[in-house]
């Protein structure tokens with residue numbers, strides 16, 4: 001059996017947010033840490049977050065309330081969040097010279113509105129702890145000893161590097177161009193872990209309905225969408241929707257993707273958009289009637305934009321079951337007008353799937369939570385292996401919840417390794 005001499009207390013694989021904070025924290029407590037990143041730059045995905053502004057957390061300070069946004073995993077997350085919470089994230093960044101501001105829906109951003117500054121804080125943190133950072137190095141495999149304990153990793157330049165502990169922070173599969181290509185999940189399968197199959201999540205929805213494609217680029221700032229199966233409303237959301245050349249997008253849609261995907265697994269999904277969610281059908285009918293009274297001799301196509309956005313009105317009038325656009329409104333019967341109003345509150349489209357990982361914000365899937373010891377984020381199968389961030393099978397909405405999960409799991413793992421290592425060195 002090979003006899004290893006350990007230069008490193010810990011090797012962190014992956015220089016994303018969870019890996020960087022873990023590396024910095026372990027080093028701060030005295031561990032000798034090596035971080036390996038396959039890109040030439042750290043935090044490539046972090047730089048994209050929040051449209052480049054980095055929605056760093058969500059300002060729900062009560063841990064239980066915060067974890068209500070993680071319905072399937074809150075029981076697991078309670079322990080790490082009781083050690084590093086949203087308040088700790090504020091303290092961590094603000095004490096390091098990066099003030100945070102809270103915006104609508106409690107989304108928190110750096111005051112500078114620049115994700116580069118978040119990366120800079122993490123890089124400085126690692127530098128202060130003397131973390132050795134090596135870029136352009138891809139980890140290709142893990143090596144176990146005869147007892148099954150992990151002893152080293154191999155890299156793309158065929159180097160074998162031993163260490164006492166390993167942190168796998170390689171992310172999931174979302175936005176693969178940033179380096180998150182699911183490598184960690186493959187390693188974990190080989191290390192006897194159980195992986196829930198990765199699927200794109202927080203992702204736009206695809207539709208094959210023509211009027212939706214025709215409205216590409218249009219935003220409806222206030223509508224209700226109902227996702228239906230077998231004529232029954234299963235999911236209902238109110239807010240903003242963005243039409244695209246492939247279907248629907250925008251935060252509300254992205255945050256509906258998980259539930260819609262579950263429906264799609266069971267069968268066909270239809271959606272219905274109500275363009276006037278706070279107006280009853282009768283009231284809307286009176287509004288349309290008043291519009292018609294005011295413009296008796298005009299053609300429908302020339303007045304509808306007074307209550308519908310112009311391009312929406314144009315598409316709306318192409319529906320075959322609507323009166324023809326060039327009809328003078330004085331010729332439109334009460335029954336026809338009521339049908340028109342009904343349609344405004346029930347524009348139907350079909351949902352045929354989600355977009356792929358290249359458009360996804362997070363991965364639905366990853367290592368199953370029962371195999372992780374959440375008190376320190378270690379693997380229950382390999383106690384010297386730690387699992388962080390997107391690699392975990394944790395679903396959550398957009399709004400800063402993903403990065404908070406990275407800060408928390410990274411900090412807790414770093415603390416555990418740091419404390420263990422400090423005890424060894426003293």
Ligand SMILES: Cc1cc2nc3c(=O)[nH]c(=O)nc-3n(C[C@H](O)[C@H](O)[C@H](O)COP(=O)(O)OP(=O)(O)OC[C@H]3O[C@@H](n4cnc5c(N)ncnc54)[C@H](O)[C@@H]3O)c2cc1C
Pocket residue numbers: 013014015016017018019036037038039042043044045046048049050051054055056057137138139140169170171172174175178179180181183184360361362388389390391399400401402403404406
């Ligand atoms: C467009 C977009 C916007 C987002 N905006 C927000 C937001 O505003 N707020 C929020 O909370 N969340 C946001 N997210 C989600 C958030 O970015 C992720 O949850 C977070 O980056 C996950 O961090 P991580 O450390 O687990 O992994 P990642 O950030 O995925 O980092 C993993 C790193 O590991 C490296 N790596 C992978 N395999 C290897 C290997 N074999 N060897 C060496 N290195 C390897 C990768 O190159 C990568 O740098 C957004 C995601 C996307 C795609």
